Amino acid sequence: MRDDPTVIALVTRAAGSDPTAWDEIVERYAPLVWSICTRFQLSNHDREDVGQNVWLLLVEQLGKLREPAALPGWLATTTHRECLRVVTSARKSERLGTELDDALQFVDNTMIDEEILMAERNAALRAAFAELPPKCQRLLSMLTSDPPSSYAEISATLQIPVGSIGPQRARCLERLRKSSALAGLGETDVDWAEGDTHA
């Protein structure tokens, strides 16, 4: 998973002068940076501060990354450090007391590793989804919306018979599974069950 060729290609292109590659990196990993900020319970103002610093630091590191494939790990570590900086300066001004101690004790390596793993998996899934034909995208969007649409709603919106939703769903998921974007995960039999790493 750490040798995802997509990530290596994006970093290489962004380190040259390709702003579209940079935008794609940000799109892929902004959810990772955001979710770490959420765990630290940062305000929007602090999130902006953290996000800005993390991406500015990455811009400067682009040409120096010795292992571009380790980008998600670098982002997670740097985001944690920036979150710590923000909560530490909040402690200095005594705006926070025990709340902060609660936040700090969450920081451990296992959690960071899980966040990285989840971010890579999510990024690969979204990339695979983007490769699907529009028909599949619409169907899977409705099936994964919150709350999920009923078959009756899907039938009405997409104008397909209720009876064909099941078979189309299976075909679309099969295409998703075989997508080249998911090949980067490097496993033929990835178990998609939440938090599970073996089949």
Next chain:
Amino acid sequence: MPDAQDRDDEQLLTALGEAMRARREVPEWFVETGKNAYAWHNIDAELAQLTYDSLGDPLGDSLGYSLGDSLSDRERAAAVRSEAASIRALTFTSAGLSIELEVVLGQIIPPRAGTIEVHTTAGVASSPVDEIGCFAVTPIPASPFRLRCRTEDGADVLTGWITL
């Protein structure tokens, strides 16, 4: 009856739903902030390294992160920042010129005239550097900023990002 394929489909759909939800949660302004940072790529100035920080750790704050940083580095950086520091002094050094910065006043070493630019992601503010190399940064930016110093003899030096 659900067979193995159905179960796999169900899990894949759940994982996809989770991936889409994680993306939907991120506001557009947060993504835009990240994209805008690319404006700093390949800036045509020599990068000055942070060589002194009154806060204690010369490499712990705005510069020098690299791949493979360990947790102990992070803990060390956090420990450094927990010290109280009312006045912050920083020194950035490049081959031919260094910039010493205190909270409001800074000085170019060796002394010479030029201009100092305070860059934030919101824009650039420029002010003069007098003949003994002194300059003032007012008001102090609330967001991360960096200094770009251009001297009359042609030096062009850029600091890393500073958060006070």
